[in-house]
Amino acid sequence: LPGWRKYNLTYRIVNYTPDMARVDVDEAIQNGLEVWSGVTPLTFTKISKGIADIMIAFRTRVHGRCPRYFDGPLGVLGHAFPPGLGLGGDTHFDEDENWTKDGAGFNLFLVAAHEFGHALGLSHSNDQTALMFPNYVSLDPNKYPLSQDDINGIQSIYG
Ligand SMILES: CC(C)C[C@H](C(=O)NO)C(=O)N[C@@H](CC(N)=O)C(=O)NCc1cccc(N)c1
Numbered sequence: 001l002p003g004w005r006k007y008n009l010t011y012r013i014v015n016y017t018p019d020m021a022r023v024d025v026d027e028a029i030q031n032g033l034e035v036w037s038g039v040t041p042l043t044f045t046k047i048s049k050g051i052a053d054i055m056i057a058f059r060t061r062v063h064g065r066c067p068r069y070f071d072g073p074l075g076v077l078g079h080a081f082p083p084g085l086g087l088g089g090d091t092h093f094d095e096d097e098n099w100t101k102d103g104a105g106f107n108l109f110l111v112a113a114h115e116f117g118h119a120l121g122l123s124h125s126n127d128q129t130a131l132m133f134p135n136y137v138s139l140d141p142n143k144y145p146l147s148q149d150d151i152n153g154i155q156s157i158y159g
Pocket residue numbers: 074075076077078079080110111112114115118130131132133134135136137
């Protein structure tokens with residue numbers, strides 16, 4: 001099954017990037033999740049210790065027991081694992097990027113919203129307007145990021 005078998009999910013921000021104020025990271029992550037909860041029955045609850053469904057961390061290169069590695073500045077910006085136990089749902093951001101709350105560097109909210117699409121079961125889309133399109137096109141972070149393709153995709157899993 002491609003999605004989570006429960007609608008009430010927990011998340012934990014395990015560490016914070018020094019690029020941004022903590023409150024701005026919290027806000028970017030919360031908004032990135034709310035993009036998806038706004039079009040599904042999913043809810044997201046933040047916990048500050050223990051194991052959450054979606055463990056969020058900023059990492060570089062080879063990190064922990066993660067089977068995927070980061071590549072330094074640019075290139076890969078993040079990765080997230082599809083729904084499941086353990087690593088499932090976990091979302092990592094490449095700390096070698098310049099994370100921002102505005103248009104400079106890479107906008108954390110936009111990348112997070114994309115990665116959470118994967119954490120909820122979506123794969124990449126070939127629709128150039130889709131948030132799940134493979135490449136980060138510098139979308140306006142104030143513009144609603146979901147395309148109809150994204151909404152159709154997520155609602156086919158959690159409709
Ligand atoms: C093969 C994957 C591990 C690539 C990785 C990705 O898709 N993560 O979800 C990634 O960071 N892709 C870059 C593009 C690339 N350099 O391959 C990206 O910008 N993904 C995040 C993103 C953010 C916002 C919008 C979109 N469309 C994509």
